Amino acid sequence: MELFEHFDTLLKTFWIVASISSIIFIIQTIMTFIGADASDGVDVDFDGVDAPFQLFSLRNLINFLLGFSWTGISFYNSLTNKTILILVAFFVGVLFLFMFFIIIKQLQKLAEDNTFRIAQTLNKSAEVYLTIPEKKTGKGKIMISVNGSFHELDAMTENDKITPGTLVKIVKIESENILIVETI
Numbered sequence: 001m002e003l004f005e006h007f008d009t010l011l012k013t014f015w016i017v018a019s020i021s022s023i024i025f026i027i028q029t030i031m032t033f034i035g036a037d038a039s040d041g042v043d044v045d046f047d048g049v050d051a052p053f054q055l056f057s058l059r060n061l062i063n064f065l066l067g068f069s070w071t072g073i074s075f076y077n078s079l080t081n082k083t084i085l086i087l088v089a090f091f092v093g094v095l096f097l098f099m100f101f102i103i104i105k106q107l108q109k110l111a112e113d114n115t116f117r118i119a120q121t122l123n124k125s126a127e128v129y130l131t132i133p134e135k136k137t138g139k140g141k142i143m144i145s146v147n148g149s150f151h152e153l154d155a156m157t158e159n160d161k162i163t164p165g166t167l168v169k170i171v172k173i174e175s176e177n178i179l180i181v182e183t184i
Helices: 010-034 060-074 082-109
Strands: 125-130 141-144 147-155 168-173 178-183
Touching: 010 060, 010 082, 060 082, 125 147, 141 168, 147 168
Parallel strands: 147 178
Antiparallel strands: 125 141, 125 168, 141 147, 168 178
């Protein structure tokens, strides 16, 4: 701590804030990579706008403090007017928040739900894979592409027998996920 004794009070404050916020940031980053970042652990007492980005959170406070403190340290000798130094550090802290917000928004665009749901097959066309007996007397199989992946599903028809290779349209879904099809 002898290093801090020769510093001005403002520079000491910047170093203390930078040290604490950097340690917390490193811990948050490690927790993120091991999957333990389900929430910030701090809830606010008011409801904000329904948004994927919560302005008042521990993570955002740390991001602001990182930008604020390290900017103050970096420009301490360059800017002689301490008021301007604090304003520039504050502006960079807000800029860190804004950049974090932009990064989160871009990452959320990458999220995609490709969960297969049988309801997605309604009114789509498919190809008969195994013969479908006439008038619901037995089940056959169809191959259908949903969200870019192929699925082999049980199918029945209310009409005549449908042979393999025939294109069909899914018209209904019966219990037990059996599709009712008709030829196109």
